[in-house]
Amino acid sequence: xxxxxxxxxxxxxxxxxxxxxxxxxxxxxxxxxxxxxxxxxxxxxxxxxxxxxxxxxxxxxxxxxxxxxxxxxxxxxxxxxxxxxxxxxxxxxxxxxxxxxxxxxxxxxxxxxxxxxxxxxxxxxxxxxxxxxxxxxxxxxxxxxxxxxxxxxxxxxxxxxxxxxxxxxxxxxxxxxxxxxxxxxxxxxxxxxxxxxxxxxxxxxxxxxxxxxxxxxxxxxxxxxxxxxxxxxxxxxxxxxxxxxxxxxxxxxxxxxxxxxxxxxxxxxxxxxxxxxxxxxxxxxxxxxxxxxxxxxxxxxxxxxxxxxxxxxxxxxxxxxxxxxxxxxxxxxxxxxxxxxxxxxxxxxxxxxxxxxxxxxxxxxxxxxxxxxxxxxxxxxxxxxxxxxxxxxxxxxxxxxxxxxxxxxxxxxxxxxxxxxxx
Amino acid sequence: xxxxxxxxxxxxxxxxxxxxxxxxxxxxxxxxxxxxxxxxxxxxxxxxxxxxxxxxxxxxxxxxxxxxxxxxxxxxxxxxxxxxxxxxxxxxxxxxxxxxxxxxxxxxxxxxxxxxxxxxxxxxxxxxxxxxxxxxxxxxxxxxxxxxxxxxxxxxxxxxxxxxxxxxxxxxxxxxxxxxxxxxxxxxxxxxxxxxxxxxxxxxxxxxxxxxxxxxxxxxxxxxxxxxxxxxxxxxxxxxxxxxxxxxxxxxxxxxxxxxxxxxxxxxxxxxxxxxxxxxxxxxxxxxxxxxxxxxxxxxxxxxxxxxxxxxxxxxxxxxxxxxxxxxxxxxxxxxxxxxxxxxxxxxxxxxxxxxxxxxxxxxxxxxxxxxxxxxxxxxxxxxxxxxxxxxxxxxxxxxxxxxxxxxxxxxxxxxxxxxxxxxxxxxxxxxxxxxxxxxxxxxxxxxxxxxxxxxxxxxxxxxxxxxxxxxxxxxxxxxxxxxxxxxxxxxxxxxxxxxxxxxxxxxxxxxxxxxxxxxxxxxxxxxxxxxxxx
Numbered sequence: 001x002x003x004x005x006x007x008x009x010x011x012x013x014x015x016x017x018x019x020x021x022x023x024x025x026x027x028x029x030x031x032x033x034x035x036x037x038x039x040x041x042x043x044x045x046x047x048x049x050x051x052x053x054x055x056x057x058x059x060x061x062x063x064x065x066x067x068x069x070x071x072x073x074x075x076x077x078x079x080x081x082x083x084x085x086x087x088x089x090x091x092x093x094x095x096x097x098x099x100x101x102x103x104x105x106x107x108x109x110x111x112x113x114x115x116x117x118x119x120x121x122x123x124x125x126x127x128x129x130x131x132x133x134x135x136x137x138x139x140x141x142x143x144x145x146x147x148x149x150x151x152x153x154x155x156x157x158x159x160x161x162x163x164x165x166x167x168x169x170x171x172x173x174x175x176x177x178x179x180x181x182x183x184x185x186x187x188x189x190x191x192x193x194x195x196x197x198x199x200x201x202x203x204x205x206x207x208x209x210x211x212x213x214x215x216x217x218x219x220x221x222x223x224x225x226x227x228x229x230x231x232x233x234x235x236x237x238x239x240x241x242x243x244x245x246x247x248x249x250x251x252x253x254x255x256x257x258x259x260x261x262x263x264x265x266x267x268x269x270x271x272x273x274x275x276x277x278x279x280x281x282x283x284x285x286x287x288x289x290x291x292x293x294x295x296x297x298x299x300x301x302x303x304x305x306x307x308x309x310x311x312x313x314x315x316x317x318x319x320x321x322x323x324x325x326x327x328x329x330x331x332x333x334x335x336x337x338x339x340x341x342x343x344x345x346x347x348x349x350x351x352x353x354x355x356x357x358x359x360x361x362x363x364x365x366x367x368x369x370x371x372x373x374x375x376x377x378x379x380x381x382x383x384x385x386x387x388x389x390x391x392x393x394x395x396x397x398x399x400x401x402x403x404x405x406x407x408x409x410x411x412x413x414x415x416x417x418x419x420x421x422x423x
Numbered sequence: 424x425x426x427x428x429x430x431x432x433x434x435x436x437x438x439x440x441x442x443x444x445x446x447x448x449x450x451x452x453x454x455x456x457x458x459x460x461x462x463x464x465x466x467x468x469x470x471x472x473x474x475x476x477x478x479x480x481x482x483x484x485x486x487x488x489x490x491x492x493x494x495x496x497x498x499x500x501x502x503x504x505x506x507x508x509x510x511x512x513x514x515x516x517x518x519x520x521x522x523x524x525x526x527x528x529x530x531x532x533x534x535x536x537x538x539x540x541x542x543x544x545x546x547x548x549x550x551x552x553x554x555x556x557x558x559x560x561x562x563x564x565x566x567x568x569x570x571x572x573x574x575x576x577x578x579x580x581x582x583x584x585x586x587x588x589x590x591x592x593x594x595x596x597x598x599x600x601x602x603x604x605x606x607x608x609x610x611x612x613x614x615x616x617x618x619x620x621x622x623x624x625x626x627x628x629x630x631x632x633x634x635x636x637x638x639x640x641x642x643x644x645x646x647x648x649x650x651x652x653x654x655x656x657x658x659x660x661x662x663x664x665x666x667x668x669x670x671x672x673x674x675x676x677x678x679x680x681x682x683x684x685x686x687x688x689x690x691x692x693x694x695x696x697x698x699x700x701x702x703x704x705x706x707x708x709x710x711x712x713x714x715x716x717x718x719x720x721x722x723x724x725x726x727x728x729x730x731x732x733x734x735x736x737x738x739x740x741x742x743x744x745x746x747x748x749x750x751x752x753x754x755x756x757x758x759x760x761x762x763x764x765x766x767x768x769x770x771x772x773x774x775x776x777x778x779x780x781x782x783x784x785x786x787x788x789x790x791x792x793x794x795x796x797x798x799x800x801x802x803x804x805x806x807x808x809x810x811x812x813x814x815x816x817x818x819x820x821x822x823x824x825x826x827x828x829x830x831x832x833x834x835x836x837x838x839x840x841x842x843x844x845x846x847x848x849x850x851x852x853x854x855x856x857x858x859x860x861x862x863x864x865x866x867x868x869x870x871x872x873x874x875x876x877x878x879x880x881x882x883x884x885x886x887x888x889x890x891x892x893x894x895x896x897x898x899x900x901x902x903x904x905x906x907x908x909x910x911x912x913x914x915x916x917x918x919x920x921x922x923x924x925x926x927x928x929x930x931x932x933x934x935x936x937x938x939x940x941x942x943x944x945x946x947x948x949x950x951x952x953x954x955x956x957x958x
Contacts, residue, residue, distance in 0.1 A: 043943070045951050052953070059956070120898070120914075120952045153852050153862075154895075156902030163914055166958055187852040250951060252898055321942040327934040328721065329707055348933055349941070353926035354919055354948070354955045361938060362945060399949035 001298070003307040006032045006275070008419045009297060011336065012316030012324070013278060014039030015405055016390025016412035018265040019091070020314045022098055023416030025272045032308055033269060034277045034299060039262060040322055040391065045250035046133060046224065046257020047116065047126035048095070048106065048409060050088075052402025058356070061125040063112050065406070080393040081403070083368055084410035091413035096128070102264035103232060107134045117221065119155050119251035121163025125402060130257055132226055132235055135247045136219065138164075143175045145213050147222045147246070150182040152193055154252040155223035179213040181206050194225045194256050197234055207241040220246040224256045231260055277301060282336045293385050294337070312419040313383075315339075315374075316390040316412060319365060324392040332364050334392070339374045339382050342367045342394040358400035365394025372415045389415040428621040429453045429587075431788050432607055434594055434636050435628035436460075437467035438570060438774050441577035441588075442781030442800070443626055443788075448584035449803070450789055450796040455620060456581075456588040457609050459632070461879050463574040466630050467774060468882070469699060469731025471653060471678045471687050473664060474498060474506055474566040475775040478513060478538060479671050480751075481530035482523075487751040487776075488534035494776045495564060498573075502805040504834060505572045509679055511565025511664035512546060513538075514557045516715060519669040524559055527668065531563070538563050550661045552717045565664035567680050570774055571882065572834065576805040578873075579835055591875055592618065597625060597640040597766075604640075604765030613875055624788045627768040631696035631734040637768060642761050644768050645737035648696050650730050652705040653687030654932065657724040657890050660684040660717060667716060674712035683726065686713045693732060701728040703931040724936040726890060727928030736771030752776065754783050758791075765791065806835050813838045820844040820851045825859035832885060833864070840867045854903065855896035857889020865903055869910070877910055877920060892925040892937075894944045915957045922948060 010021045013035030021033040050065035055072060062068045066088065073082045092108075099106045106128040113125040116135050123138075138144075144164070146157035161176045170176075183205070188196070196202050210220070226248055227234030239245045248257060269276055280301035288295055296309045317324030317336060326335050332343040343364040350359055366374045372387040389411035391404060398404035433443050436458025447454040477491030499506050515524055531538045543557045578588055589609070596608040606621040627644070629636045637644035659679050667675035678685045689705045706728050714720045736753040752772030758764040769784045782798045789796065809830055817826035820841060830837045844851040844863035852862050868874055868883040880886060886900055887893035901918055904911040911917040922944070933941055948954045 043946055049950075053956075118952050120918075120954070120957070122953045122957050124951070124953055150849050153854060153899050153902070156899075156905065159902055159905050159914060162905065163957070168958075185848050187849075252895060252947065319942060320939045321946065327938045329703075329710075329934050331934075349930050351930070353922045353944075356955045358949070358955075359941075359945060361933065362942065399945040400955060402950065402953070404946075404950060 001305045001307050003296070003309060004032065006030045006308060006310045008032070008312050008314065008416075009034065009308050009310035010314040010316060010416070011035070011282060011297070012039065012318060012322065012390065013037070014316060014318055014322060014390055014408065015041055015044070016408035016415075017314065017316035018269060019095065019409055019412035020316060020389055020416035020419070021269055021274050022265065022272065023094065023413050024420040025269065025274050027417065027420035029420045031274045032277065032310065033274055034280045034282070034308070036281055036323060037278065040318055041258040041262040042255065043253040044255065044258035044261070044405065045118070045124065045126070046130055046255060046261060047114070047124065047250070048128035048405045049125070049402040050127040050406035052113070052125045061113055061115060061123075065113055065127050066111065069406075078367070078395040080396050080407045080411055083370055083372060084407070084414045087414045087417070088410050091410045092128070094413060095409055098268050099261070099264055102268045104260055104264040105131055107131060115169065117160065117164060117249050119160060119223070119249055121160045121167065123167060123169055124250065127406070130260070132231065132248045133250065133257060135221070138169050139171055141171070141174060141219045143177070143215060143218045145177050145179055145210070145218050145220050147179045147181060147210055147220065149193060149223065149225070150180060151184065151186060151188040152190065152223055152225070153187060154190060160221070160249065177213055179210045181209045189254070190223065190225050190251070190256055191228065191254060191259070194228050197225060198227045198230045200237060203234065203237055204241065207238065210242065214242065214244075218244065220244060221249050222246045224248040224251055226256075228256060228259060229263070277306075280306075285337055287383070292383065294383050311422070312385045312387065314415045314419050315386055315388045315392060316415070317392055319391040320361070322391060325364065327361070334366060337383060337386060339366055340376045341365065356400060358397035362399055363394060363397045365392050367394055371418055372411060387415040387419055424617045424619060426619050427455065429455045430622060430792055431624045431626060432457065432620055432622040433626045433628055435630055435632070436462040436574070436588065436590060437465055437628070437630050438463075438574055438577070438777035439630070439769055439772065439780050439784075440628035441574050441581065442777045443628055443769070443784050444586050444588065445577045445581040445584070446781045446785035446798055446800050447788065448581045448586035449799050450785065450794060452789060452792065452794060454586045456586070457592045457594055457607070458588065458590045459593040459612065461590055461876070461882060462578060462588070462873070463571045463882070464878075466731045466733060467570045467574050469729055470570060470651070470774055471676055471685055472567055472570060472680055473676060473678045473775075474568040475773065476511060476564040477534055477536050478511070478527070478531050478563045478565070479666060481534050481536065482527055482670070484751060485530060485534050488531070488536065490776050490779055491773070492534060492536045492564065494779050495566065497778060497801045498568065499566065501801070501803065502573060502576060504831060505569050505576060505805070507567040507680065509565065509567050509663050511563045511666060513561045513563055513666045513668040514543070514546070514553065514716065515559040515668040516554065516556050517558055519667070523670065524668055528561065536563065550663070550665070552660050552719065553665070554716055554718050559668065561668065565666070567664065567678050568774070569680070572832070573777075573805075576834060580805055588873075589618065590873055594636060594639060599640065599763060602763055604763065624765045624767065624791050626784055626788060627766070628784065631732040633734060633768055633770045635696070640757070640763060640766055642757060642763065642766075644755065644770060646770060647735040647737050648693050648698075649733040649735050650691045650693045650698060651688035651733055652701040652709065652728060652730040653685050654706055654709055654728045655726045656684045656686065657726045657936075658682070658684060660723060665716060672712075674709040675716070677713070677716065696732050699730040699732060700927070701730040701931050706931045724890075725932040726937065727892060727925070728931045729928055734771060752780050754780075754787060756787060809834070809837055813841055816845065817841045820848070821853070821859075821861055825853055825861060828859045829861065829864055836867060840864050843867055854899045855886045855889065857891050858885040860884045860886045860896070862903055865900065869904070869907055877904070877917065878924070880904070880910070881924070887921060887925060891940060892929055892944075893921055894940060894947060897921040915954070918948070918954065
């Protein structure tokens with residue numbers, strides 16, 4: 001079997017894994033990043049959610065996510081933020097610097113949350129957004145034009161219009177209009193459509209159909225299809241042709257904003273000497289005799305078997321969806337090292353799908369100490385040189401808390417940093 | 424208040440009720456069916472989907488076994504696109520009583536069912552998932568049947584003969600004069616519309632609700648309501664129906680339906696005929712028994728679980744002479760039994776014998792009306808086969824796979840859906856990739872005069888019933904249905920209802936791949952759309 005030696009091995013191609021690899025590489029370490037396929041970012045809205053709603057008044061979007069997180073950490077020692085929020089500012093600054101250098105700047109909205117519309121017409125509280133989604137304050141707009149494409153079955157401007165009007169975020173007298181663009185009439189998914197819009201001729205045809213609906217001062221909202229690799233040019237061309245910017249609205253996956261972020265981070269990693277092995281699954285692990293440390297991880301991938309020996313490992317393999325955790329009836333396992341998972345034997349899910357308390361299964365995961373080392377029920381470290389980050393961490397109900405990306409970012413950054421410091 | 428007048432009113436829109444409606448209409452008898460919900464919302468769509476060969480009953484109830492094999496052969500002939508002729512197997516494991524196999528085999532032959540012993544090794548070559556511990560195997564003429572399709576085909580056929588059906592219409596009162604049925608009162612549960620329907624004969628085919636219907640006439644009909652839970656796998660685990668060769672018990676039948684397999688069932692008495700909530704414990708019990716036949720059962724993805732309520736007839740103690748046709752179903756002539764002329768109840772039975780039960784009930788009703796035209800339901804096909812030209816045209820607009828699936832699903836309506844997509848090319852797009860449901864098919868369902876609720880659309884099209892259990896198509900269907908205010912006036916309500924219906928079936932099987940699906944669904948509708956806080 002071929003083998004490869006490295007300082008740090010990161011498992012998982014989602015946000016946590018990529019940030020961990022980037023941080024470790026920045027600290028001068030040799031890093032190997034492995035993953036099965038496209039990570040969870042392909043399912044992401046494209047924004048970076050830190051914390052959505054006020055702890056005191058759960059109805060209200062959090063005005064200051066940082067403030068809410070510091071309150072949360074005081075109250076809930078089991079939340080992943082309690083282990084990683086100490087690097088919150090550093091990780092945000094790092095993330096923004098990386099994205100800027102990769103040509104995908106992320107913008108903050110002062111110290112607060114953005115409230116950006118979704119394809120359902122709800123507003124998402126999120127902390128950082130790419131320029132394409134940085135919608136100006138809706139309270140100030142007199143007219144909104146919602147653009148849909150006949151070819152795109154994952155976006156319906158009429159649905160957006162009805163619910164935006166309902167959510168009480170628009171000034172009275174604000175007009176909503178719809179422009180239905182038709183291209184070939186043949187069904188396309190968002191990725192294909194985004195590729196087509198990278199051709200200037202196609203974009204011009206689209207604009208010709210939007211322009212009649214446009215009046216000065218109109219805010220234009222479009223589905224998230226403004227290019228993939230050439231997203232910058234597409235946005236600039238569109239703004240020049242329309243005479244005003246257009247903003248993307250988050251919708252069903254596969255979502256271009258998440259794909260672009262994934263692309264940008266991968267580009268950054270490769271530029272900074274990180275070895276990325278995608279399409280690889282972990283086949284087995286080798287531990288020392290006392291079962292205190294991991295010596296090597298064996299991969300099965302397109303090039304056959306490969307053993308990677310690292311001084312430290314960052315486990316960012318995700319929750320159930322990512323494949324880091326696996327469940328059977330009444331049983332949850334961590335899939336790579338067999339680490340102990342914190343879960344309730346019963347009551348995994350609420351009766352109501354939309355129960356505001358969130359479903360218990362989303363909070364299942366590993367318990368870690370301050371150093372992000374997985375620990376067992378008694379708090380003993382399982383493997384000294386294995387750190388965990390991202391959705392595999394238990395204790396957070398991220399779908400209702402709106403903190404999945406924040407947890408991935410802070411714990412990924414911290415794990416990369418600690419691994420680089422030697423564990 | 425609508426006033427109507429027919430010779431016969433049929434209560435219950437399952438296989439038996441719609442079968443009776445068709446039978447009466449083909450005899451030229453004017454008939455109207457009332458159903459409290461949508462057609463086939465009860466037991467007729469909540470069972471194994473097994474068209475019995477009769478083998479399962481051969482030992483205990485030879486008469487029922489004989490009826491099953493006869494009806495099995497009739498249904499294959501009259502409804503070829505509702506029946507998948509899979510064939511079946513009865514398999515024995517070392518722990519099963521070997522003597523039972525001998526008794527069973529001779530009982531099957533006695534009942535006129537062709538059974539043939541086959542080599543277990545050959546069976547496993549065809550069905551590699553089966554246990555290597557199988558000691559004996561017999562091939563039997565079991566089939567898979569689509570209950571939903573049968574019920575709708577019955578209705579379409581009955582309508583062609585002039586019958587009517589009122590769905591979402593609940594029986595409120597049964598009127599009688601001088602111990603004779605004179606009519607019924609009913610109410611539309613969605614609109615509140617009142618009906619007064621005069622009739623000479625009333626046939627109670629309400630399945631698990633038969634006791635409630637009889638009570639409106641002041642009579643007692645004993646129905647044991649017996650819940651059976653089933654689970655659907657996202658794989659064709661076996662090529663044939665697989666039964667366990669031992670006295671019938673829980674969880675010992677696998678039925679393949681196209682790309683999925685249904686395993687069942689349990690048996691649990693319930694109070695309320697609408698109690699069809701499956702419990703996780705039942706699912707685990709089913710899996711434990713199923714594993715004996717398919718050892719790697721846990722490796723396969725579960726889509727969902729569902730439950731139906733069997734109506735089992737129980738003779739009311741001290742009642743009059745109810746004319747019990749067989750141990751499995753009972754045809755009650757309430758004139759003889761209780762002195763109320765014009766009321767007939769048909770209770771119990773199985774889906775497989777629905778046509779025969781309908782025939783017996785219609786014979787009795789026709790006799791009461793003094794009409795001697797014979798039953799013709801065993802000979803006349805349920806619908807005309809689809810002209811191949813339409814399939815060709817369908818392939819052009821929907822693609823091969825989607826066209827075939829839609830043609831199977833739609834039967835008579837396929838041509839209209841193809842024409843719709845030809846006229847509006849963007850309606851050819853597939854809203855539900857799992858079940859390959861096009862927008863044209865959804866729009867067609869929306870236009871049907873039997874569609875009143877979102878549930879009706881889902882049942883007609885199978886939208887959201889596939890692997891992803893609505894994760895993607897619920898939002899897409901909102902995009903389409905939001906143009907129809909009566910279905911999606913309130914977007915949050917619409918989506919919540921759509922997602923909750925799927926959730927009910929997924930929640931008891933939240934592990935493995937289906938837990939991943941559930942996590943994706945919460946990632947989209949909660950993390951991304953924030954629906955839990957939506958107004």
